[in-house]
Amino acid sequence: MTAGGERSAYRPLAGIRILDFSWSLPGPCGTKMLADLGAEVEAVDLSGRPEIFRTLPPLADEASYAWHYVNEGKRRRTVNHRNVADIEAVRGEIGNYDVLVEQFRPGAMAAWGLGYDDLAALNPSLVYCSVSGFGQDGDFRDRAGHDINYLALSGVAHFMRGADGAPALSALPVADLAGGSLHAVIGILAALQGRERTGQGAHVDVSMTDAVWALNAYAGPPALNGVAEEPGTGMLDGGCFYGYYETRDGRWLAVGGIEPKFVDGLFGALERPDLAGALREAAPNAHDHVRAELAKVIATRDFEDWRAFFALLDVCVEPVLTVDEAADHPHFVSRGGTLITDTGQRHFAAPLRFRTPS
Numbered sequence: 001m002t003a004g005g006e007r008s009a010y011r012p013l014a015g016i017r018i019l020d021f022s023w024s025l026p027g028p029c030g031t032k033m034l035a036d037l038g039a040e041v042e043a044v045d046l047s048g049r050p051e052i053f054r055t056l057p058p059l060a061d062e063a064s065y066a067w068h069y070v071n072e073g074k075r076r077r078t079v080n081h082r083n084v085a086d087i088e089a090v091r092g093e094i095g096n097y098d099v100l101v102e103q104f105r106p107g108a109m110a111a112w113g114l115g116y117d118d119l120a121a122l123n124p125s126l127v128y129c130s131v132s133g134f135g136q137d138g139d140f141r142d143r144a145g146h147d148i149n150y151l152a153l154s155g156v157a158h159f160m161r162g163a164d165g166a167p168a169l170s171a172l173p174v175a176d177l178a179g180g181s182l183h184a185v186i187g188i189l190a191a192l193q194g195r196e197r198t199g200q201g202a203h204v205d206v207s208m209t210d211a212v213w214a215l216n217a218y219a220g221p222p223a224l225n226g227v228a229e230e231p232g233t234g235m236l237d238g239g240c241f242y243g244y245y246e247t248r249d250g251r252w253l254a255v256g257g258i259e260p261k262f263v264d265g266l267f268g269a270l271e272r273p274d275l276a277g278a279l280r281e282a283a284p285n286a287h288d289h290v291r292a293e294l295a296k297v298i299a300t301r302d303f304e305d306w307r308a309f310f311a312l313l314d315v316c317v318e319p320v321l322t323v324d325e326a327a328d329h330p331h332f333v334s335r336g337g338t339l340i341t342d343t344g345q346r347h348f349a350a351p352l353r354f355r356t357p358s
Contacts, residue, residue: 010354011038016192017096020044020074021114022103024053025173026180026208027131028070031101033185036350039099041074046081060345069347081112090114095123099188103131106141116203126201127191131180135207145209150175154213155220161231161238179211241279241291244320251303255294257316265315270297 016039020031028043035041045051056064080086091113094100100119102109109115109130116128130136133145151157151174152167162168187204195201213220218236222228232238235258244252257266260280267276275293278286298306303319310317321329327338327346339349 008036008350008352008354010356012354014038016040016098018042018099018101019090019094019097020101021046021109022101022131023051024103024176025066025070026176027101027103027184029177030131030181030184030188031074032070032072033181033350034099034188035073037352042097043071043074043076045076045078047078048080048082061343065345068341068343068345072341072347087113091119091122094119094126097123097126098192099127099129101129101131101184101188105144106130106132106136120201120203124200125195127188127195127204128201129184129188129191129204129206131184131206131208133207134209136203136205138207140209147173147175147208150179150209150212154209155216155223156212159219159231159234159237165232174215175208175212178215179208180206183208183211240287241294243291245295245298247301247303247306248299249302252320253298253303253306253310254318254320255316256318262315265313266317269309269313269315270294272297 013034016034018031018034018039018041020027020041020043022028022031031039031041031043051067054063054067056066058065060068079090102114107115110118116130119126119128132141133150134140134143148157148169151160154175156174157167160168160170183206184204187206191202191204216223219229219234229239234240236242240258242256242258244254246252255266257263263276263279264273267273272293275290278290283289301309307319310319326332332338336349338346341347
């Protein structure tokens with residue numbers, strides 16, 4: 001395994017202080033991104049409120065590896081939300097913070113005296129970010145949900161189909177991370193920039209369902225305009241030869257080269273130029289034929305043989321790696337994709353890179 005990368009010395013958010021009332025994955029992953037950019041994050045543990053995400057095995061030092069990752073580099077404090085003194089302490093200190101992030105159902109923080117209106121009255125420059133499943137208003141504002149539910153309601157799961165035709169599960173929680181974490185970061189940074197001009201903070205309302213709904217950038221616009229494709233017929237979800245192919249020993253390759261130059265390069269290297277010809281001629285069911293023939297070819301050799309074969313070609317074919325295999329891949333090694341934390345754990349390095357004038 002590689003030794004890992006180093007933290008960036010460029011810290012554009014240095015001096016920004018964040019009070020993080022969020023929990024589980026969406027909010028904490030977002031504030032971890034802000035911490036990677038130099039912000040000082042103080043995470044709040046609510047006394048008497050267990051966090052399942054923290055105890056999901058496998059564990060290291062009595063907390064999950066995932067919990068350690070998204071909370072890396074944060075200071076922690078405990079607040080008893082049922083204790084008046086604790087709440088008053090937070091209210092009294094809110095002027096010291098630039099950002100507050102919370103992830104409870106709408107109204108919970110206000111019931112404790114820590115809602116946006118309560119704290120903006122004390123610190124008008126505060127950027128207050130609420131991350132929730134359905135947003136701070138609307139008919140579903142009080143409804144419980146998880147990533148799978150937001151993907152279902154937003155139409156995303158409809159196009160995420162497995163070979164059996166059923167909506168497919170993803171180990172990457174798209175709504176939580178792309179919908180929640182990333183949109184929280186975008187909203188917070190935008191509000192901080194707005195504060196630079198006006199001196200006023202803002203309440204950022206992040207609905208994970210709304211956010212992942214708006215990420216429906218490929219299949220969504222045609223569907224909204226009455227020309228929806230059936231699942232499994234689009235270019236990216238099974239209607240093309242773009243996809244995963246099983247090797248002889250049960251591993252997989254990802255084939256993504258749908259542009260003409262990659263098509264010619266791929267099928268030329270496989271000594272099957274007839275398949276490139278079939279795609280150019282756009283014969284009926286051409287992609288079905290090409291997909292079936294390509295599957296037969298890939299099934300004739302083992303994973304490592306194909307990995308060495310395609311490593312020499314630039315045709316958008318890559319091996320499907322495990323995470324530990326990926327960590328040792330030349331790309332991540334050369335980019336410093338991992339680092340060793342102060343606790344000795346190996347984590348993903350921050351993905352953003354910055355250059356400044358020399």
